[in-house]
Amino acid sequence: MAPRANWKGFLRLSLVTCPVALYPATSDTEKVSFNQINRKTGHRIKYAKVDADTGEEVAAEDIMKGYKIDTDTYIEVSKDELDDIALESTRTIEIDEFVPKTDIDNRYLIRPYYLVPDGKVGHDAFAVIRETIKSMNKVAIGRVVLTNREHIIALEPLDKGLMGTLLRYPYEVRSEKEYFDDIQDVKVTKDMLDLAKHIVEQKSGSFEPEEFEDRYESALIELINQKRNGVTTAAKAAPKTAGNVINLMDALKRSLASEKQSAPAAAKETGKAKGKKPKKAASGQREMLLPISGGGKRAVKEAVKETPKKAEKPVRTPARSKKAG
Known part of the structure; x- marks a missing residue:
């Protein structure tokens, strides 16, 4: 069964508009997942919402949201108040600007979506927008409202369609300085760098997911x-841990020797892998x-x-x- 669209509306570039549908490009549904069960009965565990102080179960209609001020103080916010400030979806992704893809820091990327024409009409307009983005070799930046929130979305051509990637706002991205400031400035010698480069060359290849x-x-x-x-499943033996590296140059040399030994076997496998399954x-x-x-x-x-x-x-x-x- 085809996946359900997360959003349907229109894609617009100035006066060129076409109906589109937005589909998630990734999925976790194929992964194995577990339920929690009672060891004694084998029954599934059910969770109840209870008052933290009284321990009594609370009915759904009596539950509201609260913003924590301090340990025991919350600002209550009702569903109606949240509905009042929720953004109304214009059902349109308006392309605001075009930017080089290299300008988008990877930390701003959230998740990818597929954008396709919705229905039998609008394919011509969709193709015009897609080919325009492709010919400019840039990424189109627009906005889309999903679950009452407005998101920045970056659009780029992918095969016959468009891939839209949701982007984070600046306040959602932490500065690297608070993590990197304590890293020591170390002078790497040319010999060490050359050895490390040789190891990289031995391990180089193309990305094949x-x-x-x-x-x-x-x-x-x-x-x-x-x-x-x-x-009956046997307990797995604990993996052996490597000893402390005393001499970095020696460790690099041994690493390079190890990679060279494994290279012929890898090359042999590659030869077998032509037309590989x-x-x-x-x-x-x-x-x-x-x-x-x-x-x-x-x-x-x-x-x-x-x-x-x-x-x-x-x-x-x-x-x-x-x-x-």
């Missing part, structure tokens, strides 16, 4: 697989999702539901790579 596997997610799925099949996930990953299409936590629930009472050997299926996220 499909090559990254979410190892913790794989371990979670394998753990659930083992438990649903009655396999997606990276295979860890053993056990997704094998419990065999009867379910789509994967994710819904598939885990369904798979557990369909598990026979008697432990069975998991059926292995081709694994699907987990992307870095």
Whole structure:
């Protein structure tokens, strides 16, 4: 099923307007998640809202928001008062300006969205706006109202559509000075820098997110697989910690030697990888999702539901790579 649009309205560049829909570009729904349950009964834990002093449960209609002044003092703010100051969405993303992408500090980036034409009309106008942004090699800056708040949004071409990235306001970004001021000024020698550069050259490559596997997610799925099949899980041995580095130059030399030794094996693997298939996930990953299409936590629930009472050997299926996220 296609995801629901987070927002629908219009995109406008001066007098050029088209209907658009805004969709989230990322999702956490595929990740395994847990509920809290009672160890004794196996029932799910339910949370109640209670008065901190009396311990009595409070009805929803008696709950309001309060801004904390000090330990026991709050300024009460009603829902009606919040509604009065909420921004009315104009249902329009008005492009205010165009800026070089390099001008946007990465700390201001919040989350990406996909912006697409909404319906059968407006594709021509959408294409004009998209191609204009692309030809200028800049990012379009506009504003959009989501959940009663106004957000800055940066628009840039992506394939046939636009990617819109919500941006933080300056007051939301902390200054680096309060963290970096205590870092000592160290003079790095040319020899050390040269050795470090050689290590970087040995490790250099292109960014291919499909090559990254979410190892913790794989371990979670394998753990659930083992438990649903009655396999006892053994405690994992504590990892060995590296000793203190006494001589930095010696550590750099040993690092470089280690990288050089591993380079031939990596090159051999690269030769095999021409026309490569997606990276295979860890053993056990997704094998419990065999009867379910789509994967994710819904598939885990369904798979557990369909598990026979008697432990069975998991059926292995081709694994699907987990992307870095």
